[in-house]
Amino acid sequence: MNSDDRLRQRASRLLSQVTTRSDRLINEGLAEADARKWHYAVLASLQDFGPASQAALSKRTGIYRSDMVGVLNELAERQLVERAPDPDDQRRNVITISTAGRRQLRRLDKVLDALHDDLLAPLDAAERDQLVRLLTRLLDHHDSPGS
Numbered sequence: 094m095n096s097d098d099r100l101r102q103r104a105s106r107l108l109s110q111v112t113t114r115s116d117r118l119i120n121e122g123l124a125e126a127d128a129r130k131w132h133y134a135v136l137a138s139l140q141d142f143g144p145a146s147q148a149a150l151s152k153r154t155g156i157y158r159s160d161m162v163g164v165l166n167e168l169a170e171r172q173l174v175e176r177a178p179d180p181d182d183q184r185r186n187v188i189t190i191s192t193a194g195r196r197q198l199r200r201l202d203k204v205l206d207a208l209h210d211d212l213l214a215p216l217d218a219a220e221r222d223q224l225v226r227l228l229t230r231l232l233d234h235h236d237s238p239g240s
Contacts, residue, residue: 122208131164136198139190
């Protein structure tokens with residue numbers, strides 16, 4: 094077995110290489126749509142799970158709390174999210190997706206659909222579904238307590 098064969102048999106290396114290519118493709122594609130992946134993550138989280146505090150959004154999206162402020166400022170400047178005082182705790186804000194944010198999310202979904210078609214081009218629909226299921230299973234396993 095030569096080193097090339099050995100490297101191509103390591104799932105960790107393959108995942109890392111695909112991640113690098115995926116990040117580049119997604120970042121460049123979203124930049125063309127004047128967006129960033131964190132914008133999409135916040136808008137999708139708000140749409141799918143409803144209004145949330147900054148801390149809850151940070152947990153939902155995996156964006157560091159210190160970075161979340163900047164992301165929310167960018168989204169608020171574009172009127173894609175709204176901040177309102179939390180009625181239960183005036184020290185924090187509740188973030189809600191706006192009507193413009195919902196429109197932007199639909200546009201970004203279309204952009205990402207096209208980018209994913211490019212990224213996953215060699216796979217048919219069943220293989221794409223299987224890949225997502227397998228990656229989800231791995232992620233859930235490693236995110237579960239005790240792993």
